[in-house]
Amino acid sequence: MNKANKFSLFSNLAADLPAGLVVFLVALPLCLGIALSSGAPLFSGIIAGIVGGIVVGFMSGSNTSVSGPAAGLTVIVLNAITELQVFELFLTAVFIAGAMQIVLGFLKAGVIGYYFPTSVIKGMLAGIGIILIIKQIPYAFGVNTTSDLATFIPFVNDFQAVEDLGKLTNELSYGALIITIVSLFVLLLWERPAIKNNKILTYIPGPLLVVLGGVGINKFFKFFVPNLYIDTQKVSLPAISGVEGFFAELTTFNLSGFLMPQVWIVAFTIAIIASLETLLSLEAADKIDPYKRISPPNRELIAQGTGNMINGLVGGLPLTAVIVRSSANITAGNKTKASAIFHGILLLGSAMMIPMLLNLIPLASLAAILLLIGYKLTKISLFKIQFKLGWDQFLPFIVTIVGIVFTDLLKGIGMGMAVAIVYIVMRNFKNSYFFKSQPEENPAIVHIMLAEEVSFLNKGALIQALDNIEDGKEVIIDGTNSKSIDYDVLEVIENFRVNAIKRNISVKTVKIPRVLIGSLH
Numbered sequence: 001m002n003k004a005n006k007f008s009l010f011s012n013l014a015a016d017l018p019a020g021l022v023v024f025l026v027a028l029p030l031c032l033g034i035a036l037s038s039g040a041p042l043f044s045g046i047i048a049g050i051v052g053g054i055v056v057g058f059m060s061g062s063n064t065s066v067s068g069p070a071a072g073l074t075v076i077v078l079n080a081i082t083e084l085q086v087f088e089l090f091l092t093a094v095f096i097a098g099a100m101q102i103v104l105g106f107l108k109a110g111v112i113g114y115y116f117p118t119s120v121i122k123g124m125l126a127g128i129g130i131i132l133i134i135k136q137i138p139y140a141f142g143v144n145t146t147s148d149l150a151t152f153i154p155f156v157n158d159f160q161a162v163e164d165l166g167k168l169t170n171e172l173s174y175g176a177l178i179i180t181i182v183s184l185f186v187l188l189l190w191e192r193p194a195i196k197n198n199k200i201l202t203y204i205p206g207p208l209l210v211v212l213g214g215v216g217i218n219k220f221f222k223f224f225v226p227n228l229y230i231d232t233q234k235v236s237l238p239a240i241s242g243v244e245g246f247f248a249e250l251t252t253f254n255l256s257g258f259l260m261p262q263v264w265i266v267a268f269t270i271a272i273i274a275s276l277e278t279l280l281s282l283e284a285a286d287k288i289d290p291y292k293r294i295s296p297p298n299r300e301l302i303a304q305g306t307g308n309m310i311n312g313l314v315g316g317l318p319l320t321a322v323i324v325r326s327s328a329n330i331t332a333g334n335k336t337k338a339s340a341i342f343h344g345i346l347l348l349g350s351a352m353m354i355p356m357l358l359n360l361i362p363l364a365s366l367a368a369i370l371l372l373i374g375y376k377l378t379k380i381s382l383f384k385i386q387f388k389l390g391w392d393q394f395l396p397f398i399v400t401i402v403g404i405v406f407t408d409l410l411k412g413i414g415m416g417m418a419v420a421i422v423y424i425v426m427r428n429f430k431n432s433y434f435f436k437s438q439p440e441e442n443p444a445i446v447h448i449m450l451a452e453e454v455s456f457l458n459k460g461a462l463i464q465a466l467d468n469i470e471d472g473k474e475v476i477i478d479g480t481n482s483k484s485i486d487y488d489v490l491e492v493i494e495n496f497r498v499n500a501i502k503r504n505i506s507v508k509t510v511k512i513p514r515v516l517i518g519s520l521h
Contacts, residue, residue, distance in 0.1 A: 007063060007291075012335035018205045019334035020342030023066055025207045026328040026373065027053075027343060028350070028358070029235065029366045034069040038077040040087065040317055043238050043249045045069050046351050047316035051307050053344015056319070057337050059303035062295035064285045066325035066340045067307060069317040071131075072277045072409035073270070077317060080266040084257075087315075092257030095312025096267035101275055101305030110297025113279030119393045120416040121284050122382065123400025127412055128323055129377025130405055132370055139367035140180040142173025142233050175221050175228035176364040182217065183210040183368030205332065207369045214365030233363045237355040246352045251315035270308075270318050273410060278304050278321040280413065285326040328373050392427070396420040447476045456488040466496045471503040478510040485513070 027049050035045030052067030060067070081090050104110070137143075189195060190206030221228040240246050257263040282295050300321065308318050329339055350358050386397045400416025407415075446469055451458070469475060477493055479485060490513065497507045 015335045016338040019332035020339040022207045022332035023329045023343040024346040044317045048319045050348045052319040056303045056307040057340035061299040063336050064289045065321040067319050067321050070320040088254035089257045091253035091312045093263045093266040094318045095253050097270035098305040098308030100271035105298045105301030108298050113283050117420045119396040123397040126378040127401040127404030129374040132374035136367040136370045139363040142176025175230050179214045179364040214362045215360050235361045253312045274320045281321040281323040284323050392423040445474045450479045450482045454485045454489045456486050459488045474506040476508045479512045
């Protein structure tokens with residue numbers, strides 16, 4: 001079997017369908033939760049999940065990435081809906097943002113994702129994992145987490161879960177805690193080699209058992225231990241009756257929004273941030289793909305843009321590639337993008353046909369699934385590996401995590417990038433040249449070899465090196481290995497040549513553009 005056949009769309013359904021089911025179980029509460037925290041209709045989150053799975057899944061070139069409404073856009077969406085006041089106007093902005101993303105894809109702007117350091121991407125994964133764990137703790141304990149303030153302030157939103165744990169004595173649900181413990185036990189058991197290597201059990205996804213088990217345990221509590229029964233902490237889908245009820249829930253954009261400047265500003269903001277988050281999530285998913293496949297970023301932008309234009313037409317939240325869904329997809333053993341498409345089909349089918357059955361699922365069961373995913377994203381071993389790689393890798397990694405946990409996704413990435421850039425500048429400062437000294441031949445000669453690329457960033461290092469040369473020496477400045485030397489550096493060399501006469505220093509240059517140097521006088 002050649003590589004193309006190995007990963008063709010319908011050749012790995014035995015792996016992709018169970019993985020799609022896992023992603024569906026993860027995506028369902030996320031779609032609803034993000035819609036709720038964004039101040040949008042709950043059904044708009046489900047629509048975004050459906051479009052992200054089916055439409056973007058078909059168009060994307062990634063075998064691992066899964067798209068849907070993103071937590072990183074929550075504050076932006078909330079502010080936009082509040083500012084525009086009418087949800088249909090916000091949908092106009094989503095439609096325009098999608099068109100902008102398609103343009104970015106055709107302009108081949110997707111390469112920007114390649115310029116983010118690995119340390120920042122790993123920090124993003126770990127930061128999302130930590131937030132995922134924090135946010136699921138209250139559901140695992142059955143603690144109520146309602147907070148108006150949490151909707152508006154990202155810091156409080158992230159740590160409200162921890163604050164709510166202080167209410168354990170009053171609100172702890174022992175029924176939820178029992179379901180969480182049993183669910184985690186099953187999930188960890190399903191990670192054992194004995195289960196993974198079993199030809200029959202390997203086709204039964206652990207999260208499916210967890211969900212069914214959670215429903216069964218809760219029903220047992222209802223009839224035999226009523227005080228442990230979970231009545232409110234369950235999945236809550238809108239009441240939809242069949243295909244007609246589904247289409248009745250759809251809404252579309254307001255044409256008047258195309259003439260409103262504030263709508264275009266919101267659209268531009270969504271387009272840029274959603275594209276950046278997509279590219280980073282795409283890069284992160286590729287890094288944890290066991291087959292190490294590379295996803296085409298420009299094609300992904302076109303797919304995401306098409307999805308967002310459709311969301312603007314049918315009432316969905318803006319979507320991005322989402323690393324939580326993607327990591328769940330990969331860890332569930334998917335092989336192709338058929339798993340993402342299948343998860344979208346499941347969301348569509350569940351919304352139209354079985355909302356009442358889904359509403360039986362305890363949130364504690366879903367919390368257990370997300371807790372394990374969060375743990376896999378932020379293992380202690382990851383911190384140890386980054387630390388061993390040195391401070392230039394560890395510090396951007398840690399700063400990214402802290403920034404994401406204490407602020408939001410994009411600010412955290414920006415903070416990590418700033419630290420990484422500082423290290424890059426420092427590295428360029430040090431690597432602009434090296435001394436080639438041969439004291440056994442002639443200790444009076446100082447041979448300076450310039451690097452392959454010498455930019456203005458290297459100016460300070462070269463000035464410092466030339467100033468430290470002792471008077472009376474013979475200096476050879478060699479540009480043999482240099483492909484590019486900035487004007488600023490040539491100016492430094494020329495100034496040194498002029499001042500060297502006063503210091504009795506003889507200066508010789510090799511393959512330094514003399515015409516440019518002469519023009520500096």
